Amino acid sequence: MKAILTLVIAALVCLALADDDINDKSLLDFQRTSVNIRKECYHAINSTNGMITSPGYPFFNPSNSSCIYVITSIKGSLLVLLWKDFDLPPKVNGKCQESVTVYDGQIEGINQYLFTPICGRHDLRTFDFTSTSNQLSIVVKADTDQPDIEIYRGFKAIYLPTLYRCKNMVFSTASGAIASPHFPLAYPSSQDCVYKIQVLPGMVISLDFPQFALKIPASPDNGTAMENCEDYVEVYEGLMDPRRRYFRHCGFYKPPQILTGSNVAYIKFHSSKSALPLYTGFRAFYSAAFPDKCGLHYGTASGAMSIPVIPQTDNQDIECQFVVKSHQVAYFKIRWLSFGADIFKKGCDNNSYIEIYDGSYNSKDKLLTKKCDRKLDEINTRYNEMLIRFKIQKFKPVKNFEFMYIGVTDNTVEVITDKNKTCTKKTTIVYRYSGPEIIDITVTCPLFSIAGLPLWASILIVVGSCLVGIVILVSGYCVIRRMRSNQSYGRLSRASSEGSI
Numbered sequence: 001m002k003a004i005l006t007l008v009i010a011a012l013v014c015l016a017l018a019d020d021d022i023n024d025k026s027l028l029d030f031q032r033t034s035v036n037i038r039k040e041c042y043h044a045i046n047s048t049n050g051m052i053t054s055p056g057y058p059f060f061n062p063s064n065s066s067c068i069y070v071i072t073s074i075k076g077s078l079l080v081l082l083w084k085d086f087d088l089p090p091k092v093n094g095k096c097q098e099s100v101t102v103y104d105g106q107i108e109g110i111n112q113y114l115f116t117p118i119c120g121r122h123d124l125r126t127f128d129f130t131s132t133s134n135q136l137s138i139v140v141k142a143d144t145d146q147p148d149i150e151i152y153r154g155f156k157a158i159y160l161p162t163l164y165r166c167k168n169m170v171f172s173t174a175s176g177a178i179a180s181p182h183f184p185l186a187y188p189s190s191q192d193c194v195y196k197i198q199v200l201p202g203m204v205i206s207l208d209f210p211q212f213a214l215k216i217p218a219s220p221d222n223g224t225a226m227e228n229c230e231d232y233v234e235v236y237e238g239l240m241d242p243r244r245r246y247f248r249h250c251g252f253y254k255p256p257q258i259l260t261g262s263n264v265a266y267i268k269f270h271s272s273k274s275a276l277p278l279y280t281g282f283r284a285f286y287s288a289a290f291p292d293k294c295g296l297h298y299g300t301a302s303g304a305m306s307i308p309v310i311p312q313t314d315n316q317d318i319e320c321q322f323v324v325k326s327h328q329v330a331y332f333k334i335r336w337l338s339f340g341a342d343i344f345k346k347g348c349d350n351n352s353y354i355e356i357y358d359g360s361y362n363s364k365d366k367l368l369t370k371k372c373d374r375k376l377d378e379i380n381t382r383y384n385e386m387l388i389r390f391k392i393q394k395f396k397p398v399k400n401f402e403f404m405y406i407g408v409t410d411n412t413v414e415v416i417t418d419k420n421k422t423c424t425k426k427t428t429i430v431y432r433y434s435g436p437e438i439i440d441i442t443v444t445c446p447l448f449s450i451a452g453l454p455l456w457a458s459i460l461i462v463v464g465s466c467l468v469g470i471v472i473l474v475s476g477y478c479v480i481r482r483m484r485s486n487q488s489y490g491r492l493s494r495a496s497s498e499g500s501i
Helices: 002-026 029-040 455-500
Strands: 042-046 050-053 067-072 077-087 098-104 135-142 154-163 169-171 175-179 191-198 204-213 232-237 245-249 264-271 281-289 302-305 318-325 331-339 352-358 367-371 378-380 385-392 401-408 410-418 421-432 435-444
Touching: 042 050, 077 135, 175 191, 204 232, 204 264, 245 401, 264 281
Parallel strands: 042 067, 169 191
Antiparallel strands: 050 154, 067 135, 077 154, 098 135, 175 281, 191 264, 204 281, 232 245, 232 264, 302 401, 318 385, 331 378, 331 401, 352 367, 352 385, 410 421, 421 435
């Protein structure tokens, strides 16, 4: 009996070990590498500020460079990471073989968020980072054991704390994370926080909200419910001005990604007196970059445009053409924000103009507007795609312009609900971070319609049909009366004949 019990226990142990082996093999390569890194090169750093370098700096050896750094600073502060040197091998076939990845907080758990791995040689200013807490993690990953022919230095960076403030907090690093108070725990009540992102002049900012959970509006099915949010997040372009507001958002959906037209953006967070522990707030990630003279690729649902004031544009003839397109919206609302003092002084000419076309082609019938004045008006496109062309001779900042485009998804379509009736269906859609979401459907049908024809045509058909019917009835009645009269006359004739006999 003991022998059988021993065999059973041994079998169970083997199965458990086999299951562990299967689970290990099912992990991603990066996760297996992370486990190995933890055993071989794991640095838990607890200090107010300091410097970190890649293994062997200033000589980078791919076969001995995989490490994890977890930095923890003063509680209640944020961490700022500033790169002082960054020199890694470039991408191979579009992928980094050796890379550095920065996490906001810990690598695992709810705080996990992965920035795109970076490699190669870069302008150090574009990768400085600010965290949402007093902790951040850096992962150095090497996928090859073969030494590089060219010699690379690796990286060197310093970290330092900055005091967190709910009001007038300024983020000046080229990338970073911004979160509501106490995130990922519930945010407190009665908060009015303003976070300013101000990067280097000439840069533009990409802003994203991967995590968002605020109090749901009182009327979630109402298309204007966003203006009635008790707790909300607002984003502004350049200034805290109502005309420069991209949106106000609340609830559980994620706002759309934004690409600004300047180096300044504002995030405003407001919580009411009745905040509940169910709502954890938000976390936003931003990154900045230097555009070329014609800007970046615009594929966001909302954004802004202007000519970047950089050395490449100074006193140069600027002529650009590019397309804005987003599958999340039905059309764009364009709002002009500002014009330089010397632009359009003489109206339209061949040397200074701004043209906006519906769709992606610059045909005359698609021309929506040709801007030659300085009026700060608004226009709407008809589609979710538009083409912008502009030409400015001898560009200077006083010849610049700025406008916002905001994606709108209030669309009206016509559908056939049955064979004898055509109705108009109005679908109100709000673009979300993950795609469009229908929040309201209204179906209106004509009071009377035949085979989809207009009301007047349907009435004419009915009246005509009634008249034809009346004519047929009267004619039938007359025929029947004549037949009966003929029958009566025949009977009378026969009776007269028989009486005379």
